[in-house]
Amino acid sequence: QNASSYDLAFFINKMGRSGFERYIACCSTPEQHDGESITDNAANIDFIYFLLSHGYLSTDYMAYRSVFMPGSLSTEDNNFIRAVTxxxxxDETAKMPLSNIANTVAKLHGLGILMHDNAWHPQILWYLMRNDTNSLKTIMRMQAEVGAERxxxxxxxxxxxxWEPxxxxxxxxxxVDGDxxxxxxxxxxxxxxxxxxxxNLLPVLLSLPILxxxxxxxxxxxxxxxxxxxxFNLVTSLPxxxxxxxxENLRNSGCRLTNIxxxxxxxxxxxxxxxxxxxxWTYSTLNLQNICFSLSHESENNSDTFRKKPVALIKSLRIPNLEKYxxxxxxxFIRDVFIHSEENDLIPDFxxxxFVDWDDAKYM
Incomplete structure (x- = not known):
């Protein structure tokens, strides 16, 4: 199998303590220290074997440095940076775990790769939103470019x-801040x-204040x-x-809610x-029905009530602009709802x- 797919600790553990000592004896040139060689010092071998077998030493300098420089970069951070470079x-880099976000961002800055698409990890963007809006604004402009819809x-x-809403x-x-x-x-x-x-985006946009x-x-x-x-679910998708x-955004934009x-x-x-x-909102029989179903306190029977007594149900909601609309x-309303109801006593009022012309009256 490909040896490069295994880390150094794997091979050291396969050797075992005795095999590692034989390897040292065969491959190293003894250096005299007060009359002793390293192979004569079991304590040294035990210590080095412990470090290697537990992954505390690595052939990768970045990972080696991270272990012995607290607060710098973890192995996970270095794996992410290598993946970006x-x-x-x-899609792959966004799922990689990160530990020290601030130092990872600093390293990405230093390498000149923070503006690469694959560097835009969820935690990286969140950090920039809190600590470096100038860099984030550059990324945002790239996200909004024509042809960069992906x-x-x-x-x-x-x-x-x-993220939270x-x-x-x-x-x-x-x-959206700015001209x-x-x-x-x-x-x-x-x-x-x-x-x-x-x-996902439209409800968030339309829930913002002062646009x-x-x-x-x-x-x-x-x-x-x-x-x-x-x-079709905009009103229920809002934060x-x-x-x-x-x-306010509907009113100021001149738009109306089409589907309720x-x-x-x-x-x-x-x-x-x-x-x-x-x-x-835009009037339709379905929208009116869903308004009544949603806002009526008689949730279990409102379907039957809307069919039999729609006018009474509408009035019970006590929303003047609903009745007006x-x-x-x-x-x-007469042709699609009222003529199928049991509110015959209201025909004279209509x-x-x-509001009712002759063409509508003929249906009653």
């Missing part, structure tokens, strides 16, 4: 899942051609709306406690309630309403 794929996909799908939001906040960077981010997400990456929408063109806003149109920021899923979590329901309250779309 040898051109290993980012870098952003890797960030979204492989690195972000390892707060760290994800801070990273994207830094990426034109918000538009660049929207364009980059639109170019990813990766549904999972889009689903500079004034500098975003109408064309870019329309591009953002198309991205939102493709998201917690970001409902207000999300609604069932929201079962407290955070999802809070966000959905605020979206409905501020009329930041239904009346603004009364034709769709017929006398200024």
């Amino acid at each position: 040898s051109g290993r794929l980012p 870098r952003m996909v890797r960030l979204a799908n492989e690195i972000f899942p390892l 707060a760290a994800q939001r801070e990273y994207i906040r830094l990426m 034109g960077h918000l538009s660049t981010m929207i364009h980059q997400i639109g170019r990813l051609n990766d549904t999972v990456a889009e689903q 500079s929408w004034e500098a975003v063109s109408q064309i870019t806003r329309e591009e953002l709306q198309r991205l939102i149109d493709l998201q 917690e406690n970001c409902a207000q920021f999300f609604c 899923p069932l929201a079962r979590s407290d955070s999802g329901q809070e966000t959905l309630h605020l979206v409905v309250q501020k009329k930041l 239904v009346y603004e779309n009364i034709s769709s 017929l006398n309403s200024t």
Whole structure:
């Protein structure tokens, strides 16, 4: 087998203590120290054998130095640095363990390889976010370059899942900080051609506070709306406690939530309630139904209630803008929902309403 696949400790242990002593006797030239050679000193041999057999000495200078220089680089750190310099794929280097992040970053800087794709380990990027935003900004510009979409996909799908939501939001906040960077981010997400990456990045972006929408063109806003149109779980994918920021971004960008899923979590329901309250959604029968299902306290029976008494269920939610929006779309509501209900006693009210025209009245 290939001997290079084994470390030095493997061979020393295969030799054993007696074999190692014979090797020393055969291969070394005795040097006299007070009349004794090294082979005559069992204590020396025992000590050297212990170091070698336990991996405390290495033929690799970097690893050797790391053992005897506390606080420098561990063997794991050196393995990572060697992998980066040898051109290993980012997918491989990102999974390698690291110990001393600060010194690893310093070494990458010194070797001039920090800006290599395969050096962007999750722990490296996290460290830069806290300690060296200048270097990180350079990396971020490279991640947002046209034609470098794979870098952003890797960030979204492989690195972000390892971080807490707060760290994800801070990273994207830094990426969009500065003139034109918000538009660049929207364009980059639109170019990813990766549904999972889009689903990971868009909720984080739209959960950020104080985004500079004034500098975003109408064309870019329309591009953002198309991205939102493709998201079916956006409202339930947002980080917690970001409902207000999300609604502000929808309002300031002129976009609307196109698809409303069932929201079962407290955070999802809070966000959905605020979206409905501020009329930041697109009306459809399915969206209306999911709003009622999500926000009604009668969760076990709301499907039956929506079918039989939709108007009563809508009123029970006590969201004035929801009722107003239904009346603004009364034709769709009557034809798709109301005529299938059991609320016949409300027909006179609808017929006398200024919202209902003759074409709608014929259905009742």
